[in-house]
């Protein structure tokens with residue numbers, strides 16, 4: 094058997110590329126369906142190539158380092174969370190994406206694109222996420238600033254781009270990989286009615302391996318999160334651990350909360366705490382409805 098990585102999957106056919114760069118079209122063995130496992134783009138697999146005109150078989154899926162439901166992808170090593178001066182940044186979405194990355198031990202990178210428009214968004218992101226221990230880089234896919242540093246940061250490992258529509262994910266990816274990917278111009282035409290099925294695919298060029306996942310802004314995890322674990326994902330809360338009156342403290346409605354106090358006196362970013370509380374109520378609702 095040979096080893097390779099799934100770079101595309103559609104209609105029950107999987108394209109797998111081996112280390113030498115050769116691509117094979119395969120079907121998944123029936124046992125995966127019995128085990129309720131579907132091969133995902135990004136999966137490392139063992140396979141037998143087909144002979145002559147026959148397709149081959151995906152025989153084994155190697156253990157996954159990370160996995161998402163939507164988009165259905167596996168083994169992402171780095172998540173690029175893209176925001177820009179326009180459209181107006183949705184920092185709650187940035188926080189949610191940071192959380193998905195942390196939960197799966199994926200290294201996040203906050204990429205502020207369109208720095209040709211203004212630098213204030215970049216400064217804002219730097220100060221907001223400094224204590225969250227997330228790296229922030231500023232780039233412009235248009236004038237090229239910061240692009241070499243970004244390309245450098247993405248060498249090796251599999252990266253995935255996420256963020257609001259219109260922030261420039263496709264443009265960035267096209268530039269990084271020297272490929273002509275679907276950007277805003279074409280997307281608008283699709284909105285006017287042309288229906289296309291949108292699949293994730295794994296692209297590789299210039300030492301960068303990236304997932305092109307058109308149409309996805311958020312990464313949906315395969316499981317629901319227990320609310321009490323949410324604060325663990327906020328490094329800025331860590332210095333106050335054990336200093337709240339209640340244990341556990343959700344840093345929400347409780348009196349004598351040291352974290353809320355820290356936000357009040359400016360030791361913690363107050364807006365980040367506010368978004369945390371918003372996120373907490375979403376996590377609580379999902380947790381209550383976890384058996385539905």
Ligand SMILES: Nc1nc2c(ncn2[C@@H]2O[C@H](COP(=O)(O)OP(=O)(O)O)[C@@H](O)[C@H]2O)c(=O)[nH]1
Pocket residue numbers: 206207208209210232233234235236256257258259260261262263264265275276277278280
């Ligand atoms: N000013 C400026 N515009 C950009 C930049 N990068 C992308 N855009 C534009 O932003 C729009 C949306 O880009 P697109 O890549 O389709 O965004 P996506 O929805 O995140 O994939 C397009 O009109 C791009 O030309 C940039 O660095 N600066």
Ligand SMILES: [Mg+2]
Pocket residue numbers: 262263264275276277307308
């Ligand atoms: Mg796009």
Ligand SMILES: [Zn+2]
Pocket residue numbers: 337342343344345347349350351352353
């Ligand atoms: Zn508290």
